[in-house]
Structures are given as structure tokens and as C-alpha cells.
Amino acid sequence: MSSPYFALRERLLGPLRDQPLTTDQLYEAGRIICGHPESLSLYGVPAAELTARGLRVLGRTALECTKDPHPAAIAELIAEIQHPLGQRPMVVDLFCGSGNIGHHLGRRLGHPVYAAERDPLVYATTRHNLDRLDSSVALHHADYREMLTALPALPARSEGDIYVVDPPWGAAAFTPDGLDLTRTAPPLPEILDDVRRSRDHLPCLVVIKTNDRIVNSSLDNSLGGAVHLHTFTPEPMLPPGLNAEFHIYRLSERSPSSSR
Ligand SMILES: C[S@@+](CC[C@H](N)C(=O)[O-])C[C@H]1O[C@@H](n2cnc3c(N)ncnc32)[C@H](O)[C@@H]1O
Incomplete structure (x- = not known):
């Protein structure tokens, strides 16, 4: 089992559960879950643009959601x-x-x-x-x-x-x-x-x-x-x-x- 994944999971379901993630946090989740910091994307919008476009991803949702593509x-x-x-x-x-x-x-x-x-x-x-x-x-x-x-x-x-x-x-x-x-x-x-x-x-x-x-x-x-x-x-x-x-x-x- 992957310990970086489980450490991230614990944070996303714990202290960050109800928090909109920052771009750096989205990068971290992308690196660990999707294999690359910029790979986490939702609604066709890449991590680098999500917060800039005013879109919010809660910690729990970053873990649970079905990500692009x-x-x-x-x-x-x-x-x-x-x-x-x-x-x-x-x-x-x-x-x-x-x-x-x-x-x-x-x-x-x-x-x-x-x-x-x-x-x-x-x-x-x-x-x-x-x-x-x-x-x-x-x-x-x-x-x-x-x-x-x-x-x-x-x-x-x-x-x-x-x-x-x-x-x-x-x-x-x-x-x-x-x-x-x-x-x-x-x-x-x-x-x-x-x-x-x-x-x-x-x-x-x-x-x-x-x-x-x-x-x-x-x-x-x-x-x-x-x-x-x-x-x-x-x-x-x-x-x-x-x-x-x-x-x-x-x-x-x-x-x-x-x-x-
Ligand atoms: C595994 S997540 C789904 C993720 C989703 N497919 C996505 O791409 O973001 C399950 C979601 O169902 C919601 N939920 C739990 N029980 C529910 C219910 N009885 N009716 C509607 N939504 C529910 C949870 O709050 C959670 O956001």
C-alpha cells in the first residue's frame, strides 16, 4: 500500500475535508493521485486554472471525485x-x-x-x-x-x-x-x-x-x-x-x- 497516498487521504478526509484547496494543495493531490502535479483536472479545467477561475474543490471531494479525463x-x-x-x-x-x-x-x-x-x-x-x-x-x-x-x-x-x-x-x-x-x-x-x-x-x-x-x-x-x-x-x-x-x-x- 502507498503511504504518501494514505497520508494525503487522511488530510483530505480530516483537516482539509471541508476546506477549498489551494493551487499548491491541488498540485500535491495531483502528484500523488494522478501521477503529476498538474494532472488533477475537473470540468475540463486543469489544476493550474481551477482557483484562478474561482472554482472550488473541497478536500473530501478532491479525494472522492472522478477526475478528468x-x-x-x-x-x-x-x-x-x-x-x-x-x-x-x-x-x-x-x-x-x-x-x-x-x-x-x-x-x-x-x-x-x-x-x-x-x-x-x-x-x-x-x-x-x-x-x-x-x-x-x-x-x-x-x-x-x-x-x-x-x-x-x-x-x-x-x-x-x-x-x-x-x-x-x-x-x-x-x-x-x-x-x-x-x-x-x-x-x-x-x-x-x-x-x-x-x-x-x-x-x-x-x-x-x-x-x-x-x-x-x-x-x-x-x-x-x-x-x-x-x-x-x-x-x-x-x-x-x-x-x-x-x-x-x-x-x-x-x-x-x-x-x-
Ligand atoms: C463518492 S462521492 C461521489 C463523487 C462524484 N462521483 C464526483 O465525481 O465528484 C459520493 C457523494 O455522494 C454524497 N451522498 C452520500 N449519500 C447520499 C445520498 N443518500 N443522496 C445523495 N448524495 C449522497 C456524498 O456527500 C458525496 O459527495
């Missing part, structure tokens, strides 16, 4: 996936944090984006950033379940709708066998059932962020009945277990556990 790469993969569009699809970023994934997906795909963030300070910071970027993301200060019920009514839903699922991992990330997706907060199977119910089981696409050391059965168990379309594995910058991966599935009409 990954959201743009995910958007390209989704654009390539053939799916019956039906009505105009929407993007729903359920645990949006910085909002970087929804922001890029909306820009590349041209779909409306709805995003939920429950933490008041993360919400206010992301609101500030999206306003400065003139982003069209409709950001809600809400629990993801409230936002699911507030989305456009069912006849307007499309099988091409995309749900981004990146809940807090907490202790789920560091079990002896890796990330256990059945122990995220809330557990991934519960979130996916909430999504299915909210759209009366009409199929959709889901993008799930994991690290690169997952308890494999926990992904299979959570996604039972879904069709795996693609896994995007960015070049690893850190030891196994600390790098991001993204999995795209078509969520089927029923989960095996669904009582409906």
Missing part, C-alpha cells in the same frame, strides 16, 4: 453503445459530489442532466462551480431517493436513460478481499432496486464506479440479471485497490430479489 472517456463509450433511444434520454447523477461526471456526460451527449447531492457544503460548492461554468446540470440538494421520485414522469422515460451510481464506499472499500459493493452506503443492490422501482422497471443504462480490487461476487450479486456492456479501466497510477474502474450495464426489468 475519465468522465469524458465514459461519455464516449456511452455514445458508442447502441441503444433504442425512444424518447430523449436523460442522465441522472445520483451521488454527484463535484458533479464532474454529469457535467461531461451532459456536454458530450446533449442530454438533460439531473444530479443529487445530500451534503449541504458539497452541494453549495458544486452549485457555485456549476454556476461559474454555466453548466446545464440541474443540481438538487437532496437524497438520491427524493430526486428519483422528482424526475420527469414515466411516459417521458427512455431505455437510453443513464444513471451514474457512485455512493460513498466507507468501510466497504477496505475489506480483506477488496471493495464489497454490497456494503456501500447505501448498499449497491438497494440503490439499483430504488432506480428500477422509480421507473417502473423500464430498462436503462447504469454506470457504476468501483476501484480495481473488488469482491467480484459483490458486483455480480448486485447486478444480477443486468447485461454487462463495458468496463473501462484507466491506466493505473496507484497500487491495486486505489485506482478507479467504471462498469456500464443495461439494467434489466427485474432484479432477482425484486418482489414485484
Whole structure:
């Protein structure tokens, strides 16, 4: 395990948790997490310009967020996936944090984006950033379940709708066998059932962020009945277990556990 990474992690989740980072702190995070001081970038804006443009990145978000260029790469993969569009699809970023994934997906795909963030300070910071970027993301200060019920009514839903699922991992990330997706907060199977119910089981696409050391059965168990379309594995910058991966599935009409 990488001790500079864990020392940084402790600071970003501790004293710097609720602090907007300075450019030097963004460089430090970029060096340790992304391999180069200037590599940390959000919303297409490199670290060197983030603070100059008035954009804020809280310590906790610097650690948790999906950094460029990954959201743009995910958007390209989704654009390539053939799916019956039906009505105009929407993007729903359920645990949006910085909002970087929804922001890029909306820009590349041209779909409306709805995003939920429950933490008041993360919400206010992301609101500030999206306003400065003139982003069209409709950001809600809400629990993801409230936002699911507030989305456009069912006849307007499309099988091409995309749900981004990146809940807090907490202790789920560091079990002896890796990330256990059945122990995220809330557990991934519960979130996916909430999504299915909210759209009366009409199929959709889901993008799930994991690290690169997952308890494999926990992904299979959570996604039972879904069709795996693609896994995007960015070049690893850190030891196994600390790098991001993204999995795209078509969520089927029923989960095996669904009582409906
Ligand atoms: C792992 S981070 C997501 C990072 C995000 N994908 C990004 O690129 O910045 C999880 C986020 O979900 C928020 N959150 C936690 N529980 C939530 C809930 N029930 N509803 C909505 N947001 C929640 C946390 O405050 C945190 O900002």
C-alpha cells in the first residue's frame, strides 16, 4: 500500500475535508493521485486554472471525485453503445459530489442532466462551480431517493436513460478481499432496486464506479440479471485497490430479489 497516498487521504478526509484547496494543495493531490502535479483536472479545467477561475474543490471531494479525463472517456463509450433511444434520454447523477461526471456526460451527449447531492457544503460548492461554468446540470440538494421520485414522469422515460451510481464506499472499500459493493452506503443492490422501482422497471443504462480490487461476487450479486456492456479501466497510477474502474450495464426489468 502507498503511504504518501494514505497520508494525503487522511488530510483530505480530516483537516482539509471541508476546506477549498489551494493551487499548491491541488498540485500535491495531483502528484500523488494522478501521477503529476498538474494532472488533477475537473470540468475540463486543469489544476493550474481551477482557483484562478474561482472554482472550488473541497478536500473530501478532491479525494472522492472522478477526475478528468475519465468522465469524458465514459461519455464516449456511452455514445458508442447502441441503444433504442425512444424518447430523449436523460442522465441522472445520483451521488454527484463535484458533479464532474454529469457535467461531461451532459456536454458530450446533449442530454438533460439531473444530479443529487445530500451534503449541504458539497452541494453549495458544486452549485457555485456549476454556476461559474454555466453548466446545464440541474443540481438538487437532496437524497438520491427524493430526486428519483422528482424526475420527469414515466411516459417521458427512455431505455437510453443513464444513471451514474457512485455512493460513498466507507468501510466497504477496505475489506480483506477488496471493495464489497454490497456494503456501500447505501448498499449497491438497494440503490439499483430504488432506480428500477422509480421507473417502473423500464430498462436503462447504469454506470457504476468501483476501484480495481473488488469482491467480484459483490458486483455480480448486485447486478444480477443486468447485461454487462463495458468496463473501462484507466491506466493505473496507484497500487491495486486505489485506482478507479467504471462498469456500464443495461439494467434489466427485474432484479432477482425484486418482489414485484
Ligand atoms: C463518492 S462521492 C461521489 C463523487 C462524484 N462521483 C464526483 O465525481 O465528484 C459520493 C457523494 O455522494 C454524497 N451522498 C452520500 N449519500 C447520499 C445520498 N443518500 N443522496 C445523495 N448524495 C449522497 C456524498 O456527500 C458525496 O459527495
